[in-house]
Amino acid sequence: MPTCRACGDRAEQFLDLGRQPLSDAFLRPEEVATEFTYDLTVTCCQGCGMVQLGSEVPRERMFHSEYPFRTASSHRMTQHFRAVADRLVAHSSTADPFVVEVGCNDGTMLRRLAETGVRHLGVDASADAVRDATAAGVQAQCAFFELETARRIAAEHGRADVVYAANTMCHIPYLDSVLAGAAALLTDDGVLVFEDPSWEDVFRLASFDQIYDEHFYLFSATSVSALALRHGFRLVDVEHLDVHGGELRYTLARSGAREPGPAPAAQVARERALGLTDPDVLAGFAERVAAKRTALLDLLRSTRAQGRSVAGYAATAKSATVLNYCGIGPDLIPCVYDTTPEKQGRLTPGTHIPVLPFPDSPDDLPDTFVLFAWNHTAEVLDKESAFRADGGRWIRYVPDVEEV
Numbered sequence: 067m068p069t070c071r072a073c074g075d076r077a078e079q080f081l082d083l084g085r086q087p088l089s090d091a092f093l094r095p096e097e098v099a100t101e102f103t104y105d106l107t108v109t110c111c112q113g114c115g116m117v118q119l120g121s122e123v124p125r126e127r128m129f130h131s132e133y134p135f136r137t138a139s140s141h142r143m144t145q146h147f148r149a150v151a152d153r154l155v156a157h158s159s160t161a162d163p164f165v166v167e168v169g170c171n172d173g174t175m176l177r178r179l180a181e182t183g184v185r186h187l188g189v190d191a192s193a194d195a196v197r198d199a200t201a202a203g204v205q206a207q208c209a210f211f212e213l214e215t216a217r218r219i220a221a222e223h224g225r226a227d228v229v230y231a232a233n234t235m236c237h238i239p240y241l242d243s244v245l246a247g248a249a250a251l252l253t254d255d256g257v258l259v260f261e262d263p264s265w266e267d268v269f270r271l272a273s274f275d276q277i278y279d280e281h282f283y284l285f286s287a288t289s290v291s292a293l294a295l296r297h298g299f300r301l302v303d304v305e306h307l308d309v310h311g312g313e314l315r316y317t318l319a320r321s322g323a324r325e326p327g328p329a330p331a332a333q334v335a336r337e338r339a340l341g342l343t344d345p346d347v348l349a350g351f352a353e354r355v356a357a358k359r360t361a362l363l364d365l366l367r368s369t370r371a372q373g374r375s376v377a378g379y380a381a382t383a384k385s386a387t388v389l390n391y392c393g394i395g396p397d398l399i400p401c402v403y404d405t406t407p408e409k410q411g412r413l414t415p416g417t418h419i420p421v422l423p424f425p426d427s428p429d430d431l432p433d434t435f436v437l438f439a440w441n442h443t444a445e446v447l448d449k450e451s452a453f454r455a456d457g458g459r460w461i462r463y464v465p466d467v468e469e470v
């Protein structure tokens with residue numbers, strides 16, 4: 067029986083997404099023979115309600131120097147993080163706040179602080195990302211954030227008023243060490259703020275493509291409240307964010323340091339009403355996921371049977387789960403178009419669909435696109451309005467499998 071990586075209690079498996087590759091491991095053709103795969107299962111802790119993967123991929127396999135994702139590649143996320151930076155400074159009551167970002171990536175958020183002269187430090191496990199951040203004028207260092215790292219930062223720079231992490235905490239199986247690090251680094255009145263894909267949103271949308279190697283945890287206010295309490299913190303605020311397919315931003319303060327607002331209790335009550343830790347409800351979720359697989363395969367096969375050509379739109383990390391779980395290879399989707407030069411000429415992980423640059427001529431576009439970047443549906447459909455005007459169709463699978 068698996069145990070909860072967060073609290074050690076019993077964790078029940080409720081979803082099996084089969085053998086999966088690393089979601090960001092776009093392959094050169096010669097790498098196919100040695101491709102790494104693992105069993106992607108999902109469990110829910112009976113004690114603290116934490117939803118998590120059933121097995122852990124070694125972190126060095128995922129967050130290495132060549133980790134390809136860059137925050138600044140998305141205009142929408144750049145705007146999001148500029149607003150975050152302003153909010154984080156507002157959190158602090160001190161005149162000269164010190165903000166530490168865990169998983170700072172290319173420094174998109176911290177750049178805003180650097181521009182306004184706010185003391186800051188980014189920590190990231192990817193040497194390349196840290197180099198990009200430093201080049202952008204951001205203070206950053208290459209490390210995994212854990213207790214020893216936090217103690218070193220506190221000794222070198224003083225204690226932090228805010229420790230912030232976006233789309234990073236859910237990547238880290240060893241949360242105990244991160245929480246202990248935050249406790250060692252923060253001032254008495256300091257806050258730990260983090261935002262990650264929310265289990266409620268994944269549950270509501272059956273967006274099972276949010277489940278992949280890098281997303282080890284799918285947090286909820288329920289599980290984060292329990293996590294906070296075990297480490298001398300309290301969840302004092304939670305807010306919903308309409309980014310990355312639906313996220314929650316959690317604000318933790320040391321127990322007794324700040325009064326919780328009304329939002330955490332309200333969110334916990336919503337999660338309880340939905341039954342987000344109830345074994346019967348979780349079994350129902352697994353059935354909805356299986357039904358989506360059937361519906362998506364049926365739609366792709368009927369589209370091909372009508373003689374329509376099909377291509378994938380955007381070689382996203384999260385498309386790996388859908389393609390591999392459904393068993394969709396080049397026979398159903400012959401290629402995936404993506405603007406990222408590093409991915410072009412490579413093969414999608416596990417299913418080995420060629421990734422190509424978008425064709426120069428609209429005449430060479432397929433009849434139907436599968437929208438892997440469904441969380442950017444409005445932006446993409448707006449950008450590609452001519453494609454639809456010319457009779458092009460979109461297939462998406464979140465919230466439902468459908469042609470749009």
Ligand SMILES: [Zn+2]
Nearest residue numbers: 070073111114
């Ligand atoms: Zn637990």
